[in-house]
Amino acid sequence: MQILNNYSNDFQADIEVSIYDNLKEExxxxxxxxxxxxDTINDLIDDEExxxxxxxxxxxxxxxxxxxxxxxxxxxIII
Numbered sequence: 291m292q293i294l295n296n297y298s299n300d301f302q303a304d305i306e307v308s309i310y311d312n313l314k315e316e317x318x319x320x321x322x323x324x325x326x327x328x329d330t331i332n333d334l335i336d337d338e339e340x341x342x343x344x345x346x347x348x349x350x351x352x353x354x355x356x357x358x359x360x361x362x363x364x365x366x367i368i369i
Contacts, residue, residue: 309348310355 312323327348335341 304355304358306351306355307358308355309351310359313352314356 311317313320317323331341331344335344
């Protein structure tokens with residue numbers, strides 16, 4: 291899942307930032323990236339409740355990635 295490993299961010303091991311970078315509004319490929327994630331999950335997980343749970347975790351990771359990016363940006367401005 292190359293989409294979950296975005297090597298353009300400063301913290302390559304930070305999956306939340308990678309998810310955020312791949313799905314944020316400014317990313318021109320965000321629709322394609324989300325479609326690939328969605329298709330993969332639909333192919334791998336049969337149980338509907340499990341799918342909902344995974345997408346909830348994906349959303350949470352996206353929000354955490356956005357928060358981390360904003361915090362780091364502010365810290366670099368202060369320093």
